[in-house]
Amino acid sequence: MDPNSSKKHLINRLSPEELKERLANETFKRTTVSFYKYVIIDDPAEMRDTLYSMWDKLQCYGRIYIAGEGINAQMSVPDHFWQDFKEQLYSITDFNNIPFKIAVEDDGQSFLKLQIKVRKQIVADGLKPEEYDVTNVGKHLSADEWNTAMDEGAIVVDMRNHYESEIGYFDGAILPDAETFKEELPEVVDRLKDNKDKKILLYCTGGVRCEKTSAYLKHHGFSDVNQLLGGIIDYSRQVENEHLENKFVGKNFVFDNRMGERISDDVISHCHQCGKPCDTHTNCSNKQCNLLFIQCDSCRTEYNGCCSNDCKSYLLAPPAQKQELAKQLVFTRGKRFHKPFKSA
Incomplete structure (x- = not known):
């Protein structure tokens, strides 16, 4: 018998398309919430499986990091399960009365699936234990x-x-x-x-x-x-x-599908392609690039959601030409950086 068979339900096995369809077909509202706590967790892997089993049954989605130093979570919780979610989380001694931060703007689309990952740290900082005391x-x-x-x-x-x-x-x-x-x-x-x-x-x-x-x-x-x-x-x-x-x-940048919550009406940044006032982040539609950048609606149409003409050419190329283009072009491959627009 496969020793891991009992844990196979503790991961998502749906495709991105199936996940999007599942979310689109929901008939209930969701609340996006974030929380964290620095606390010693003796067995992060066991805690990860406990939380996954618990939250999967409540149809929770989100991105959660568990480490020996604590938990860092951003989640989407069905409103009709909110009280169950809260009571179950607080029933865990380490997380009793952990404070919640509720999203400012919430369309229920913040996450598509539940991901809980065990990490060395809940925030990657490169610090040695002797350099801080939480x-x-x-x-x-x-x-x-x-x-x-x-x-x-x-x-x-x-x-x-x-x-x-x-x-x-x-x-x-x-x-x-x-x-x-x-x-x-x-x-x-x-x-x-x-x-x-x-x-x-x-x-x-x-x-x-x-x-x-x-x-x-x-x-x-x-x-x-x-x-x-x-x-x-x-x-x-x-x-x-x-x-x-x-x-x-x-705007306040957030690490989910929304990418931002408006705090004031001021638009202080610019489209990275044309320089028009804009504060909408997006990822390049060319998944070989996936650059995070700011793009206005006009440039989104002109570039087909891509960050450059190179990426647009690759995106629209016939499958037979993509391999050759990939050899010629240099893509950012997910780096969250783009040189800000500067007017002449």
Whole structure:
């Protein structure tokens, strides 16, 4: 008997087309939620299987990372199963009362399937265990406290990657020119090295990267480290519910099929192909490239959803010509980078 036969139901076996059809045929609403927690998990693989079995029965979709240091999840949960989802998750001692961040804009299309992966870290940062202590993190600030600290002149640092901050940020924030969180950490320490006694404000999408960053900064001698409670996602909710001033400009990039949630009406970025105001991210339709870039509706039509004429040529080429074209053309193969448009 196959020793893994009992676990074969713990992975998705549907094609992308079948997944899209399944989601399109649903007659109920979904809620997109994100959450994380740094906590010691003795057996991440066993926890992964437990959660998959539990959430698959509730028709949950999403992308979840489990590691010995905790959990980081972005999920889509059917509304009629929300209470079951919450009660089952909280029944696990390590995750009891874990705070949720509910999506600002939600069309129910954020995820197509359930993916739970075991990783070495819940956020790839390249840090050694002795370089941080997640029990010694910065102070968590509410939206109101955050606004006050900004008004008082605190140093604000965006702990997201450049393609995220390109479409939205807190006005006056330091925006590192980094493509990965791993690259960003040493850059931030270097840029702040002369301000170790100043009040530092950290923010990111949902808070998980700031948790690690605040511990890293405190390890490096920064004395007044603060982080936005619940990240940009929960900041927007607090601003709306408490009728506070919104200091975030533009869109919040999110790591699901939506690729962005509008926080303010400002469009601060430009189409990477023509330069028109635009803040809609997309992936190149040429799957051999898959570049993440910003594209307006006009360029999407002109380039057939591709990032360049080369990719358009490849996409539209007859199957017999694709192999030869692939030898001639250079594709990005998924890199999340595109040189921003610059006017003449």
